[in-house]
Amino acid sequence: MRSFLCIIFSLITAMPSAISQDDSAFFIKSIYDYTLEKGSCDQWLAHLSDSIGGRLAGSENAELAVDYSYRVMEGFENVDKTTKQPCTVPKWERGDKEEVKIMWGDDMRELKALSLGNTIGTGAAGIKGEVIEVFGLDTLEELGSAVLKDKIVFFNRPMDPKRLRTGHAYGEAVDQRVHGASRASKHGAKGVLVRSVTTLHDDLPHTGVQSYAADIEPIPSLAISTNDANYLSKVLESSKVEAYIKNNPQVLDSVTSYNVIAEIKGSEFPDEIILVGGHLDSWDVGGGAHDDGSGCVHAMQVFKTFEALNYKPKRTLRCVLFMNEENGLGGGKAYAKNSNAHNEFHLAAIESDAGGFTPRGFGCSAHPSVFKPFLAALQGFEEFLEPYDLYIKAGGGGADINPLKSQKGLLIGFRPDGSRYFDFHHTTADVFENVNVRELRLGAAAITSLVYLIDQKGL
Amino acid sequence: MRSFLCIIFSLITAMPSAISQDDSAFFIKSIYDYTLEKGSCDQWLAHLSDSIGGRLAGSENAELAVDYSYRVMEGFENVDKTTKQPCTVPKWERGDKEEVKIMWGDDMRELKALSLGNTIGTGAAGIKGEVIEVFGLDTLEELGSAVLKDKIVFFNRPMDPKRLRTGHAYGEAVDQRVHGASRASKHGAKGVLVRSVTTLHDDLPHTGVQSYAADIEPIPSLAISTNDANYLSKVLESSKVEAYIKNNPQVLDSVTSYNVIAEIKGSEFPDEIILVGGHLDSWDVGGGAHDDGSGCVHAMQVFKTFEALNYKPKRTLRCVLFMNEENGLGGGKAYAKNSNAHNEFHLAAIESDAGGFTPRGFGCSAHPSVFKPFLAALQGFEEFLEPYDLYIKAGGGGADINPLKSQKGLLIGFRPDGSRYFDFHHTTADVFENVNVRELRLGAAAITSLVYLIDQKGL
Numbered sequence: 001m002r003s004f005l006c007i008i009f010s011l012i013t014a015m016p017s018a019i020s021q022d023d024s025a026f027f028i029k030s031i032y033d034y035t036l037e038k039g040s041c042d043q044w045l046a047h048l049s050d051s052i053g054g055r056l057a058g059s060e061n062a063e064l065a066v067d068y069s070y071r072v073m074e075g076f077e078n079v080d081k082t083t084k085q086p087c088t089v090p091k092w093e094r095g096d097k098e099e100v101k102i103m104w105g106d107d108m109r110e111l112k113a114l115s116l117g118n119t120i121g122t123g124a125a126g127i128k129g130e131v132i133e134v135f136g137l138d139t140l141e142e143l144g145s146a147v148l149k150d151k152i153v154f155f156n157r158p159m160d161p162k163r164l165r166t167g168h169a170y171g172e173a174v175d176q177r178v179h180g181a182s183r184a185s186k187h188g189a190k191g192v193l194v195r196s197v198t199t200l201h202d203d204l205p206h207t208g209v210q211s212y213a214a215d216i217e218p219i220p221s222l223a224i225s226t227n228d229a230n231y232l233s234k235v236l237e238s239s240k241v242e243a244y245i246k247n248n249p250q251v252l253d254s255v256t257s258y259n260v261i262a263e264i265k266g267s268e269f270p271d272e273i274i275l276v277g278g279h280l281d282s283w284d285v286g287g288g289a290h291d292d293g294s295g296c297v298h299a300m301q302v303f304k305t306f307e308a309l310n311y312k313p314k315r316t317l318r319c320v321l322f323m324n325e326e327n328g329l330g331g332g333k334a335y336a337k338n339s340n341a342h343n344e345f346h347l348a349a350i351e352s353d354a355g356g357f358t359p360r361g362f363g364c365s366a367h368p369s370v371f372k373p374f375l376a377a378l379q380g381f382e383e384f385l386e387p388y389d390l391y392i393k394a395g396g397g398g399a400d401i402n403p404l405k406s407q408k409g410l411l412i413g414f415r416p417d418g419s420r421y422f423d424f425h426h427t428t429a430d431v432f433e434n435v436n437v438r439e440l441r442l443g444a445a446a447i448t449s450l451v452y453l454i455d456q457k458g459l
Numbered sequence: 460m461r462s463f464l465c466i467i468f469s470l471i472t473a474m475p476s477a478i479s480q481d482d483s484a485f486f487i488k489s490i491y492d493y494t495l496e497k498g499s500c501d502q503w504l505a506h507l508s509d510s511i512g513g514r515l516a517g518s519e520n521a522e523l524a525v526d527y528s529y530r531v532m533e534g535f536e537n538v539d540k541t542t543k544q545p546c547t548v549p550k551w552e553r554g555d556k557e558e559v560k561i562m563w564g565d566d567m568r569e570l571k572a573l574s575l576g577n578t579i580g581t582g583a584a585g586i587k588g589e590v591i592e593v594f595g596l597d598t599l600e601e602l603g604s605a606v607l608k609d610k611i612v613f614f615n616r617p618m619d620p621k622r623l624r625t626g627h628a629y630g631e632a633v634d635q636r637v638h639g640a641s642r643a644s645k646h647g648a649k650g651v652l653v654r655s656v657t658t659l660h661d662d663l664p665h666t667g668v669q670s671y672a673a674d675i676e677p678i679p680s681l682a683i684s685t686n687d688a689n690y691l692s693k694v695l696e697s698s699k700v701e702a703y704i705k706n707n708p709q710v711l712d713s714v715t716s717y718n719v720i721a722e723i724k725g726s727e728f729p730d731e732i733i734l735v736g737g738h739l740d741s742w743d744v745g746g747g748a749h750d751d752g753s754g755c756v757h758a759m760q761v762f763k764t765f766e767a768l769n770y771k772p773k774r775t776l777r778c779v780l781f782m783n784e785e786n787g788l789g790g791g792k793a794y795a796k797n798s799n800a801h802n803e804f805h806l807a808a809i810e811s812d813a814g815g816f817t818p819r820g821f822g823c824s825a826h827p828s829v830f831k832p833f834l835a836a837l838q839g840f841e842e843f844l845e846p847y848d849l850y851i852k853a854g855g856g857g858a859d860i861n862p863l864k865s866q867k868g869l870l871i872g873f874r875p876d877g878s879r880y881f882d883f884h885h886t887t888a889d890v891f892e893n894v895n896v897r898e899l900r901l902g903a904a905a906i907t908s909l910v911y912l913i914d915q916k917g918l
Contacts, residue, residue: 033621161897162492164847199897358817358876360848388623389819389850417817417876419898438620438658439878 024384024456028449030309032388035445040304041297042437044072045356048280048296049287049432056117056284057324057331058091058255065280066258069321073262073300078307080265084258087334089324091255092118094284095248098222100193102131102232104239111228112203114285115247116177116194116210117327119221126246127152127220129190133236136176137183149188152243154195154236155180156229159422161199166418167354170425173197174208181221182213191245192221195229197422203227204427207283209327220245257281259331260321262303266455268314274454275318275349276302276447279325279400286430290421293432294356294440296321298414301444302451313455315347322400325353329399336403346409348454351398352447355424356435357416359446361385363396364412367405374410377459384453390446410459414447483843483915486768487908491847493764494904500756500763501896503531504815507739507755508746508891515576515743516783516790517550517714524739525717528780532721532759537766539724543717546793548783550714551577553743554707557681559652561590561691563698570687571662573744574706575636575653575669576786578680585705586611586679588649592695595635596642608647611702613695614639615654615688618881625658625877626813629884632656633667640680641672650704651680654688656881662686663886666742668786679704716740716782718790721762725774725914732868733913734777734808735761735906738784738859745889749880752891753815753899755780757873760903761910772914774806781859784812788858795862805868807913810857811906814883815894816875818905820844822855823871826864833869836918843912849905869918873906 035041048055048065055062066084074082100113115121129152134140136157140148155176163169174197181192196206205223212218222245224232235241260280266272278295282288299319306313323331339346350362366374371394379392396413397405405411416439424430494500507514507524514521525543533541559572574580588611593599595616599607614635622628633656640651655665664682671677681704683691694700719739725731737754741747758778765772782790798805809821825833830853838851855872856864864870875898883889 032623036621162495164491166897358878391848419817419901420895423895436879436882438625442878 024453027452028384031305031448031452032445034305034308035301035441035448036438038308039301039441039444041301041444042440044297044300045289045293045435045440046432048293049289053287054284055280055282055288056092057089057257057281057327059284062257062281062323066260069260069280069296069300073260073303073319076262076303076307078264079262079303081263083261085261085334085338086256086258087323087330088254089257089330090118090328091252092327093250093252095121095250099126099246100222100224101244102235102241103244104235104241109231111232112205112225113222114205114207115249116207116221116223117283118251119181119210119249120218120251121248122191122220122246126244127191128242128244131232131236131241131243133233137179140183140187145187148184151189152191152193152245153180153184153189154193154232156195156233158195159197159199166199166422169199170197170422177208177223178210181210181219182216185216185219189219191219193243194221194223196223196226198226198425200423201226201230204429206426207285208426220247222247257323257330259323259335262319264303264313264317266313266315270316271345272315272347273318273344274315274451275320275346275401276451277320277322277400278352279323279331280321281324281326283326283426286428287432289430289432289435290355290424291426291430292325292353294435294443295352298352298444298447302448305448311452315455317451317455325399332400332403339404344407346404346407347459348410348412349401349404350412350414350447350450351401352414352443353398354414354418355416355421356440356443357420358439359390359443360415360417361391361393362412362450363393363415364410365395365397366410367408370408374459378410381450381453385449388446388449414443416443483912486911487843489768490764490907490911491904493767494760494900494907495897497767498760498900498903500760500903501899503756503759504748504752504894504899505891507752508748512746513743514739514741514747515551516548516716516740516786518743521716521740521782525719528719528739528755528759532719532762532778535721535762535766537723538721538762540722542720544720544793544797545715545717546782546789547713548716548789549577549787550711551786552709552711554580554709558585558705559681559683560703561694561700562703563694563700568690570691571664571684572681573664573666574708575666575680575682576742577710578640578669578708579677579710580707581650581679581705585703586650587701587703590691590695590700590702592692596638599642599646604646607643610648611650611652611704612639612643612648613652613691615692617654618656618658620658625881628658629656629881636667636682637669640669640678641675644675644678648678650678652702653680653682655682655685657685657884659882660685660689663888665885666744667885679706681706716789718782718794719780721778723762723772723776725772727773729775730804731774731806732777732803733774733910734779734805734860735910736779736781736859737811738782738790739780740783740785742785742885745887746891748889748891748894749814749883750885750889751784751812753894753902754811757811757903757906761907764907770911774914776910776914784858791859791862798863799865803866805863805866806918807869807871808860808863809871809873809906809909810860811873811902812857813873813877814875814880815899815902816879817898818849818902819874819876820850820852821871821909822852822874823869824854824856825869826867829867833918837869840909840912844908847905847908873902875902
């Protein structure tokens with residue numbers, strides 16, 4: 001990274017008084033030039049993902065990430081206020097490496113597995129039971145308690161490779177991961193194995209949140225890799241299979257953590273807030289690089305680029321790095337509650353939580369009473385965004401910003417290319433090495449351009 | 460891969476008489492569904508890239524690739540004719556691993572280097588000379604013979620990271636690689652080192668073609684990695700540097716190789732040819748996976764998908780796998796010559812030679828006298844392509860199909876995401892492992908859809 005002085009110098013020499021804030025096409029070109037050539041987002045991401053690592057809410061790493069991002073943003077010259085906003089988050093620890101074995105006839109195979117977030121453990125002795133394969137929550141119900149009692153239920157509905165939007169395919173397949181244990185427990189099952197939610201056929205188990213319904217007896221719930229799921233399914237075609245599972249995660253008392261917030265006060269419309277953010281927490285395995293270190297450094301880069309280009313916003317800009325998106329949304333809820341208590345209005349909230357891949361565009365949503373004119377206003381920006389191959393479409397937002405919907409502003413989800421996101425999602429492979437620096441910077445430039453357009457032109 | 464019977468069975472059960480060829484939206488959905496779920500292109504690419512490997516025209520591997528692709532396409536039930544079309548190609552062999560060292564004061568460093576295609580060798584003793592850094596062909600001319608005589612010229616103009624289209628940045632930077640040796644030789648230089656053409660800062664040298672002008676004394680020309688180029692440049696800031704270069708490539712007599720062509724005769728307009736292709740040759744290092752195994756298997760998948768969906772084209776479809784794009788265009792020239800001799804008319808020729816990444820759209824060009832109505836016709840297809848995030852833009856074609864321009868049909872270049880292409884281009888890293896199967900299949904589905912639309916609706 002060039003030093004601050006060096007940046008200033010290059011700005012003085014490269015684009016002196018030529019930048020008019022009214023000349024949107026020219027300014028957006030400056031945003032892209034600066035970000036592609038001198039972006040800092042990749043260096044911040046390397047620190048968050050490689051040096052700190054997985055940042056599950058409530059963990060020591062999450063607190064390191066809070067301190068680090070606070071410190072970086074406090075150093076931006078254009079920021080008026082930097083805040084750590086408290087929120088309550090669950091605390092769950094994975095414990096020792098999980099053991100999962102399947103046994104049939106005289107054969108045995110160890111499976112690659114990860115406990116799902118918030119699951120209880122098996123106890124030191126582990127659990128053992130016959131494996132019953134089902135292809136989703138509906139087929140589970142068809143089998144019922146007579147078949148499932150004391151069994152280990154194996155949810156094996158694959159993610160549909162035919163869906164153009166991998167996010168949609170994920171949405172269709174993930175219910176068995178989130179609710180599988182609760183539904184199986186109702187029928188007396190003693191444990192759950194879930195096929196990892198990815199279209200890849202590989203050896204990486206994908207963790208992710210699961211949650212227990214209030215009225216059930218919690219049972220252990222683990223993800224296995226798709227290769228192992230395919231193998232297990234094949235064995236089950238011709239044999240009865242027993243599984244042995246041992247894990248020892250800890251469900252601990254909730255703790256206080258923080259959203260990290262930086263603000264630049266608007267010069268003309270300070271009461272119209274434009275939020276840009278991602279979530280600072282990640283799963284404990286891997287480095288949370290695409291999910292969602294990328295989103296955090298995208299948002300931070302918006303502020304850095306405006307600092308470098310000496311851009312003074314008309315509206316109030318907030319960079320919000322939310323805590324606890326992965327397993328509770330404690331940060332998103334606390335932010336909205338606090339904002340509502342202060343009668344704030346978020347004209348627009350943009351969340352980047354779909355990875356650091358090449359940008360495709362933005363999807364948006366709002367309270368139905370205000371959506372149509374918002375969408376039209378946003379699509380009015382397409383002339384500036386289309387040269388960068390960016391679209392505006394209806395549909396989208398973000399888990400952390402969705403609680404702001406009642407303020408009747410516009411919620412916007414950044415949409416990068418989705419082909420590879422679920423190759424890395426919630427695995428040990430979600431590390432900085434698997435982020436392409438150019439693609440990450442392109443994402444930051446796209447988001448910065450949209451923030452600039454909304455700030456300049458309103459909605 | 461499923462067996463043929465299995466595919467037929469799944470078609471009978473999944474989409475019986477429901478496919479109307481007039482229902483373009485539905486048929487394109489079928490193309491995507493089939494390709495994403497059952498595409499064979501990745502298996503063919505694994506064979507071309509991993510099992511065969513680098514396929515420089517004139518090499519044994521290139522002939523293996525000719526035989527393999529011919530055999531695969533001969534097996535398609537819908538193909539009327541499969542041909543090996545002879546063409547003359549240069550023969551150049553890299554020889555032993557290149558040695559490049561730089562020496563200054565008491566220090567020495569070995570550089571990672573690759574001989575550029577068609578370069579001569581240094582002889583067994585190697586060559587040694589003072590290094591003169593220049594930032595392009597223009598600055599070379601400014602220095603002139605007084606400075607450059609008996610020197611080793613180091614071309615170090617970087618690829619511009621600010622360009623949105625990496626292909627444009629490549630185009631700007633590549634002249635020093637192609638013409639550097641000839642221009643330096645005119646001023647009496649004894650050898651050339653060229654910064655690899657990539658925006659990455661890494662240790663991989665990127666080879667590629669260089670060509671000697673007719674009136675110069677050939678001198679050796681090698682690429683060095685960008686990390687080494689940066690290092691060398693840094694050392695040159697404070698020291699005189701000598702370089703030692705040793706390589707022993709062989710420039711041999713031209714040989715005969717082949718384009719591989721498969722054809723499906725059109726039922727209504729057999730004289731209107733729609734060509735889809737890529738180039739079968741690659742550089743000798745790596746596996747030619749993105750460049751251009753991807754393009755070849757994209758084109759082959761078009762035919763396979765039409766076979767599986769039982770689609771009978773109205774126009775004549777040709778899948779052409781060109782030979783010798785990388786260092787001579789022998790295949791492209793032979794194809795056009797033969798086609799013109801038979802008074803053929805290519806209504807459209809589509810080349811995929813930009814990698815196996817997520818499709819963004821298509822760029823097109825034609826003889827100026829016919830371009831406007833062609834572009835308008837193609838843009839008329841956007842309603843069918845936009846749901847798949849595909850654009851149609853002016854500008855584009857392909858090195859192998861450009862000789863067909865005089866037939867006054869439409870030339871179309873497939874445009875995938877360009878962020879990563881030059882990370883792998885012409886290096887040992889251009890292997891199947893660095894191709895994402897889903898992205899590759901998306902590319903094949905996009906191209907198949909465009910071929911289908913042109914075939915159905917004409918231009």
